[in-house]
Amino acid sequence: MDHDRAPAAPRARVRVRTRARLSAPGSPVCTPDWLALREPADHAARSGTLAAALDERLGTHGTVVVRDLGCGTGSMGRWLAPRLRARQQWFVHDRDAGLARRAAASLPVPATPVVGTVADIDLTGTDVVVCSALLDLLSAVEIGALVDACAAAGAAVLFALSVTGRVRFDPADRDDARLAAAFDAHQRRDGLAGPDAPDRVAAALGRAGMEVRRETTPWRLAGGSAGSRPLAEEWLRGWCDAAAVQDPTLDVDGYLARRLTAPFAVEVGHVDVLGLPR
Template sequence: MRADERRTVHTQFAPEWLALRERADATARSEGLLDTLRDHLDGPLVVRDLGCGTGSMGRWLAPRLPNPQHWILTDRDLGLLRRAASSLPVPAVTVQRDITELTAADLAGTSLVTGSALLDLLTADEVEHLAEACVRAGLPALLTLSVSGRVELDPADPLDGEVAAAFDAHQRRTVEGRALLGPDAVAATAAAFERRGATVHRRPSPWQLGPADAALTGQWLTGWVGAAAEQEPDLDLAGYLDRRRAACAAGELRAVVHHEDLLALPDISAAR
């Protein structure tokens, strides 16, 4: 959920955008964390996917886990839940609810909690609640593709830094009383799990976009610049966006949009 998705977890996301970004997401996610995760999984699995969207996390992760699996897809958007359930390569059920309200009791019987492009949409209290629920239930959590606040564009433009700073501020804004974590989300989540005795592993998972990704890059640019302009309306970014779009259309623009993946492994002996 990036620039043009920068709303709260209580709103809907366009399936077209989720489909457009799925290949870049799949390429970016850290395969290395899966080696560590597999060592902590045994037997048939029940996987709870938080904020599942159209199910891209399940389509990526399920074939990479050797265990028999059953997925519980959890989201507020009923339309997305239906799309996700029909496209997973393993059996799945859907649960329509607010993921920020899940407790350890709700997670009983689960083997793994996962989510993608989620953490930066949460507040500090919400990641504390998530960590508490997972650790109390003794569950590993694999949470991927959280923005880290870094973007690299080639060729460079004098306004790149101002746009990036304004966008990051937009991600940290307060919406309906919720102060979003934005680029601070992974650090806050790691700290929340570690305070509860979990071992946390973090790995970079950048989008690396080139000429073959022009459609995605163009949509991402529109959202990225639009959020920056919303945050800093005094910035004149119309010409900047035109230049960037033209370079993208000409196959001359490359972008690295940095994200981070997190794997938290609770101390089972300390789970309550």
């Protein structure tokens, strides 16, 4: 997931073998290979309707200052910038300097890399704050502080691809529910918002006096399709790793063996949230 949150303090937890190839359970560090693998699915899932509503609000006069938090390699900017008609100046924030520089160089509009965490940002003069797949890595307090800072700056927000905890497989497996429950518990570790993030941020935006709109934006992956098999398999392995960290009694190897030896489809729930100053 794209993000810029500092690692949580280590916890005593039974070690499990990492089955995912491009990520580690609970790590705030995303590899460029993982971000590249998920980018087509992210672009297909994000809400064009909410982007259009943001564009309508911004109009075409003047230069719009946009800050992308937890920018990763710049996927959100590559998707959103062409959908906004206004002239744009982007600031791409990430805790990883290499990712921030890479993101800035890849955008089709002027962009400046900024190294730091969400807590470090200064929103003075900012018109829009965006992020993608970030909010589940923040606590309720951090989400509230971010929304308050956006409201104080008079900035619109578009927070994309926050996980909801909804995972639906076809065909179903007897252990789907146990894996899903363990994964959601892992997402909520140490007070993180996890799958509660969309509801928390929407509520915080409403309290801040913003007009709030939200849309479901699920990934739809086919584990039997050559096109989406690599992402479906890597996501599944990472999902299982996180569940196993949370509940080491799960037979994750048996589950993966059943899943990976037959075609499957999975819908992974996300929500996009738009907040517009009234």
